[in-house]
Amino acid sequence: MTNTIPEQAAFGIRGLDNVLNGGLTRERVFLLEGSPGTGKTTIGMQFLVEGVKAGEKVLYITLSETELELRASAVSHGWTLDGISVFELVPAESLLDEDQQQSLLYSSDLELGEATKRIFREFERVKPDRLVLDSLSEIRLLAQSSLRYRRQILALKHYFARHGATVLMLDDLTASEHDKTVHSIAHGVIRLEELAPDYGAERRRLRVVKYRGKRFRGGYHDLKIETGGVQVFPRLISSEHRKDFSRDVLCTSSSEMNALLGGGVERGSSVLILGPAGTGKSLLTLNFIVTAVARGERAAMFIFDEELGLLIQRAKGVGMDLQPLIDDGRLMVMQVDAAELTPGEFSERVRHCVETEGARTVVIDSLNGYQAAMPGESALVLHMHELLQFLNRQGATTFLTVAQHGLVGDMRSPVDVTYLADTVVLLRYFEAIGRVKRAISVVKKRTGPHEDTIREYRIGSRGVTLGEPLTQFQGVLRGVPQLVSDHSLLPEQE
Numbered sequence: 001m002t003n004t005i006p007e008q009a010a011f012g013i014r015g016l017d018n019v020l021n022g023g024l025t026r027e028r029v030f031l032l033e034g035s036p037g038t039g040k041t042t043i044g045m046q047f048l049v050e051g052v053k054a055g056e057k058v059l060y061i062t063l064s065e066t067e068l069e070l071r072a073s074a075v076s077h078g079w080t081l082d083g084i085s086v087f088e089l090v091p092a093e094s095l096l097d098e099d100q101q102q103s104l105l106y107s108s109d110l111e112l113g114e115a116t117k118r119i120f121r122e123f124e125r126v127k128p129d130r131l132v133l134d135s136l137s138e139i140r141l142l143a144q145s146s147l148r149y150r151r152q153i154l155a156l157k158h159y160f161a162r163h164g165a166t167v168l169m170l171d172d173l174t175a176s177e178h179d180k181t182v183h184s185i186a187h188g189v190i191r192l193e194e195l196a197p198d199y200g201a202e203r204r205r206l207r208v209v210k211y212r213g214k215r216f217r218g219g220y221h222d223l224k225i226e227t228g229g230v231q232v233f234p235r236l237i238s239s240e241h242r243k244d245f246s247r248d249v250l251c252t253s254s255s256e257m258n259a260l261l262g263g264g265v266e267r268g269s270s271v272l273i274l275g276p277a278g279t280g281k282s283l284l285t286l287n288f289i290v291t292a293v294a295r296g297e298r299a300a301m302f303i304f305d306e307e308l309g310l311l312i313q314r315a316k317g318v319g320m321d322l323q324p325l326i327d328d329g330r331l332m333v334m335q336v337d338a339a340e341l342t343p344g345e346f347s348e349r350v351r352h353c354v355e356t357e358g359a360r361t362v363v364i365d366s367l368n369g370y371q372a373a374m375p376g377e378s379a380l381v382l383h384m385h386e387l388l389q390f391l392n393r394q395g396a397t398t399f400l401t402v403a404q405h406g407l408v409g410d411m412r413s414p415v416d417v418t419y420l421a422d423t424v425v426l427l428r429y430f431e432a433i434g435r436v437k438r439a440i441s442v443v444k445k446r447t448g449p450h451e452d453t454i455r456e457y458r459i460g461s462r463g464v465t466l467g468e469p470l471t472q473f474q475g476v477l478r479g480v481p482q483l484v485s486d487h488s489l490l491p492e493q494e
Contacts, residue, residue: 034192222344275427304369
């Protein structure tokens with residue numbers, strides 16, 4: 001290790017290393033805190049496993065778990081602790097073998113000074129480049145006072161720094177939430193949190209509370225613990241992702257739809273399709289997907305509300321066979337369980353489809369299901385803003401669907417995102433001559449002119465077909481149109 005600017009000690013967790021801009025600064029002491037079950041021990045072990053891969057000496061000092069428990073946890077993730085020195089500090093009543101008592105610390109019987117000596121002795125024996133100390137709660141109990149605890153942590157910090165080790169101290173927050181003793185001493189602080197929604201699996205996230213002298217990705221970042229370790233999904237920042245592309249106008253196979261859209265949809269723009277249940281929002285997006293694939297592009301569709309098999313069957317009934325497109329990889333369809341998937345993980349999946357798989361058309365069906373994965377409406381708008389900006393800057397054309405409450409009359413959306421989309425398409429039911437019909441109109445288009453008429457459309461074996469503009473009616477969008485025979489009563493055209 002050199003005395004110049006220290007290199008980074010990576011965790012081996014791609015998302016976390018991205019948040020930390022490469023990893024931890026060498027020869028510094030860091031704090032990883034969080035309540036029990038948030039993933040501290042798993043992250044600590046991954047930190048040491050990565051050190052072993054890099055050919056470093058590593059040491060795990062545990063005051064709460066036994067080496068056997070640590071090894072069992074490692075096996076559950078498919079790891080091995082070979083190359084990791086583990087030093088146990090366990091209660092006396094849990095061990096009867098006198099031969100092993102020389103390497104054990106009975107934290108209930110020994111003074112803090114003696115405990116520290118044992119830690120230093122093991123440290124000098126191993127001479128590690130990376131050290132994990134799990135956890136500070138036992139040291140806090142031995143110290144018995146905040147002043148002595150602070151002095152002890154300072155002593156540990158200076159000792160480890162003097163010997164060139166990168167140290168990760170774990171704290172389970174058993175003390176008061178307002179106890180910031182270690183925060184002021186540590187070079188950086190990472191906090192893990194666990195949220196328990198009313199329904200669905202628990203959700204975890206992390207935040208870098210502080211990091212001296214280094215830029216990091218601020219805010220909360222979703223994480224999950226699965227077989228193989230912890231995965232971190234960095235918060236999406238759209239301004240970091242820019243790509244040059246030509247903003248071509250993309251036409252559909254329907255001349256009537258192209259006329260309604262003012263020629264088509266511009267590449268790199270977003271289209272919001274609003275309407276009550278059953279108006280054909282999903283089928284309408286499939287028309288754009290099939291057209292995109294016919295142009296030789298790849299497309300991705302994220303389904304929140306409908307079972308995948310049923311969607312494929314319905315599409316086939318209107319003349320669109322999606323299965324061959326899925327089988328040859330031109331169409332990627334993912335069914336999303338909003339109760340299990342965090343917003344950060346969803347953004348990561350979308351990024352993968354666009355950046356890695358090359359998708360140029362993305363459908364999110366629907367925003368109602370996406371909202372169920374969000375902690376609140378305000379957060380949904382912020383997430384959607386960043387996601388749409390990212391997709392637009394990557395040259396991907398995005399289609400969103402929102403199911404409105406009600407069938408006819410005054411209908412409301414669960415969340416208003418119309419101002420985020422570049423184009424807004426409105427679908428409606430209306431009654432005419434004793435029959436229920438469907439109407440389509442474009443109420444907004446940022447990227448150019450569009451037709452201001454309302455057209456009837458039908459869903460049949462040939463897919464979605466549009467008729468001529470409904471020039472004889474008023475009140476179609478309210479659901480109860482009136483036939484206007486006197487054209488002088490109609491608003492004048494510009």
